[in-house]
Amino acid sequence: MQLLEFKNIFFKELSDVYPQTEIQSFFNILIEFKLNLSRIEVALQPDFNIDKNELDFLQKALLNLKKQIPIQYIIGETEFYGLPFIVNKNVLIPRPETEELVSWILTSTPLSDQIKILDIGTGSGCIPISLAKNLPNAEIYALDISKEALKIAKKNALKNNVTIHFIEADILTLNELPQYFDIIISNPPYVRELEKEQMHQNVLANEPHLALFVENENPLLFYDKIAELAKKYLTKNGKLFFEINQYLGNETIELLQSKGFKNIQLKKDIFEVDRMVKATI
Template identity: 40%
Template structure:
């Protein structure tokens, strides 16, 4: 496959065989004599065609695995990333209390909110997005996982009102300046929703600022904000201390060693 090296291609074949035929890697050897039906061959054919055009396998199968959950994904939502899983793990290990209310802003597939709810079933978790289509997918993921989270529509750039106060506000907002479009793979640019990815070059921190603005009013005392960030914007975010009443700002690296997560406490 032109888009993939040999190792990736073999991995993709395993994913498709499992998704379409229910045959895992072991069965591939032990059931080598298995005859495919016409409809199975057609499904494999069309799925392979989509992969050959560069479409991410998660959109082809309609599924993505995140924090132990199998989530529905489609072109209206970002494919959840491993670094975002790390953010979920960080929040759940950082906050010890058994009672906690969380709001995930820009939830997409619902991965952060659902990941948190699955690790911390006692917490009260809400999630919002500006995109109705994303909210529909998130709703299907709520039904599929049977994890109860409260979903609502919110335009974080143009709203200064939230339904209630929270102990944690978390967001993995759009944070890639349009000028960096050329450095992204065509698998991202051509298939993932631009609404989820890009921000204006002049205001790369706009979502972080808007969310900090909301957090000033809608965090309980001792509440915290967690962000996933662009690896090169840790310094700019830290500079927001001059503009917002930030008491502490901690930056954490992801497993790739990149500055990727930020925890902010606001002073009252």
């Protein structure tokens, strides 16, 4: 099949599911991924011949997009903080807001410092790996309850040529950390069950609920436990960073204040919603 013919089919099949701009983006991503053709090359080579193996992949991708499976899971990779990451259904797809959290950590941390950092609930490993690439003197640990998520995170550490010390553990039942840390970070589950109706169906149907949702009655469950551990295991003037539920900024601040944290800052993301908190002990 020629490229232009497939493009016409692709747009027609998805026109009832996605806006045109999103379809164009999906098409560009898939063609560059599988055929190694840029947008300009696609425009210049409408009669490019797609072989059978390539066409099988593209047609399967089209069917998956119609089912609203995220494009990142279809191609098995994404980009975060300018770095490549493997992703699958066992890890959340890294979000732009989390890139902002990484930036905030980096601007708060001198490059030369020989520090120890712990990321709790690491998923794909996007936070610790991005930090490791930018803080060469840091010793970085990453913890997750999911064995399958840690498999992906370990692959991503290798892919990006960084050393991360991975720990498999349930933070809610953990009473000790392996050592003291200068920075503790977490982007834990924070979406309340009542907020499900606000979420896109492709997220609900495909991304791991274990990493997303908390019960309505105790939405700060993870923040409470992590802050309690951070009180004991942060070094003097050590920093705690959280990504948070946009509706629970004040409640998160009050929780940290109740545990004795100081210099608490609430920061908005690119969408102008409360998304990050930094505190010191």
